[in-house]
Amino acid sequence: MTDSRSIARQLWDLALPVIGLNVLNVLALAVDTAMCGRLPDAEVALAGLGFATQIIFLLMVAMLGLTVGTIAIVSRAHGAGEHERVEHVMRQSIQLTVVVAACVAVVGNLVAGPVVSLLGAQGPELEAAVSYLRPLLTGTVFYYLMILFAGVLRGVGNTKLPFRIVVVVNLINFGLNYGLILGNYGLPQMGVQGAAIGTLIAYAAGAVTYFVVLRRGAVPGMRPRLSPASIDHPLTRDLFRIGWPAALDMVILNAAFLSIIGMLGRVGPEAVAAHGVGLRIQALAFVPGMSISQATAAMVGQSLGAGNIDRANSTIKASIFMCTGVMTVLCLTIVASAWPITTIFDLDPNGEVARLSVMWMTILGLGMPIVGPWIAFVGMLQGSGFTMWSLRINGIATLLQIPLSFVLGFTLGLGPAGIWVAFPLSFVLKAALGYVVWKRQNWAKTGENV
DSSP states (O other): OHHHHHHHHHHHHHHHHHHHHHHHHHHHHHHHHHHHTTTTTHHHHHHHHHHHHHHHHHTTHHHHHHHHHHHHHHHHOOOOOTTHHHHHHHHHHHHHHHHHHHHHHHHHHHHHHHHHHHTOHHHHHHHHHHHHHHHHTTTHHHHHHHHHHHHHHTTTTTHHHHHHHHHHHHHHHHHHHHHHHHHHOOOOOHHHHHHHHHHHHHHHHHHHEEEEEHHSSSSSTTTOOOSOOOHHHHHHHHHHHHHHHHHHHHHHHHHHHHHHHHHHHHHHHHHHHHHHHHHHHHHHHHHHHHHHHHHHHHHHHHHHHOOOHHHEEEEHHHHHHHHHHHHHHHHHHHHHHHHHHHHTTTTTTSHHHHHHHHHHHHHHHHHHHHHHHHHHHHHHHHTTOHHHHHHHHHHHHHHHHHHHHHHHIISOOOOOOHHHHHHHHHHHHHHHHHHHHHHTTTTTOOOSSO
C-alpha cells in the first residue's frame, strides 16, 4: 500500500520550486506589460503585446512536444535506475532543441507580420507586435534550452536548481527592461522592442548558466556536451511519438486563443488590449496548477518506470485535490482583486480597456475551479506518455468552444463577454473526459520504455 499523505507531501515538495520558477517566468511577461503600459502610446503597445503573445505561444508548440517526450522518457529511466540512459536522452534532446529552435527562428520571422495582420492588427499595433516578436524569434534557442534543462531536471526530481537559475534570469530581465523600455540608466527608450531585447539577453544568460552549472557536476550523471553525437533514430522517434500529440494539443489550444483574439479584433482594439492584460493574469493564475501538473507528470513517469502503478494512482488523486484547491483559492483572489490589478498596468480606471480587463479577469476567475481537475489529468497523461488522449480531449472541447464563442459573442450579441465565457466552459467537458480516461487505466503501462 502507498501512503497517500507521503505521496501528497512529495508531490508538493517537487511542485513548490516549479511554482516559483513558473511564477517568475510569467512575472517577466507581466513586468514587460506593466512597463509598456507607462509608455506614451500605451494602448498601442499593449495591443501589440496582446497580438504578439499569441504568436509566441503558438511557436512554442514544437518545443513543448520535445520537452514532454523528453520528460516522459527521462522520468521512467530515472525511476528504473538507468542513469546512463538519462544522460543519453538529455544529449540527444539538446541537439534536437537546437535544430527545432533554428527552424522556429527562420519560419517565425518569415510569417510573423502576415500572421499578426491576419489576426486583425493594423498600423501601429501591427508594427509594435512585429518589433517585439523579431528579437525573441531570432534568439529562440536560448529560451528553448532553458525549457529543456528545467524539464530534464524535473524528470529526475530536481526542481530547486531551475528555480535558483530563473531568479537570476528575472533579475537580469527586470533591470534591462527597465532601462530599454522606458529609457532609464542612460539607455535608449526602445519601447516594445526594448522589452524583447532585454528578455532575450536574460534568456541567453540563463541558458549559459544551466550549461556551465551542469558541466561542473551540480547534478551527478548529468553533464551536457557541446560536441555533436550521432543521432539515435529510435530514441528520436520515441521522443516525437510521445511529443507530437502534446505539441498538436498546444496548437489546438492556441487555435482557440487565436480565434478569441481574431473575434476580439473585430470588436475593437480596446478588447484586444484588455485581453493582452488579462493574458498576463491568466498565465500567472494557471501557474500553480500547471506546476503541480508538471510535478505530477514527473512522479507518474518515475512510478511507472519503477513498476509501481499504485503509487502512480495515488499521485494522480493527490494532484486532483491539490490542483482544484489551489485553483479555487485563485478564483476568489482574482475576482476580488480585478480592479486593483488594472492599476498595476496604469490603465485609466474610467476607460474601456480597464472595464474590459476587469470583465475578462472576472470570467477567468470564476472558471478556475473547473480547470483544476483537467490540469491534474494532463500531468497523468504526459507523465505516462499517453499524450494521444489529451490531444483527442482538447480537440473535441475546442471544436465546441470556438463556435460557442462566436454564437455567444456575435449571434446573441453578448460581445467580448460571450467570446470569453466559452473558454472556461470548455473545461467542464475536458475534466469529465479526463476522469473517464483515468478510471479506464489504459495509461498505466509500467517499465523503462514508454
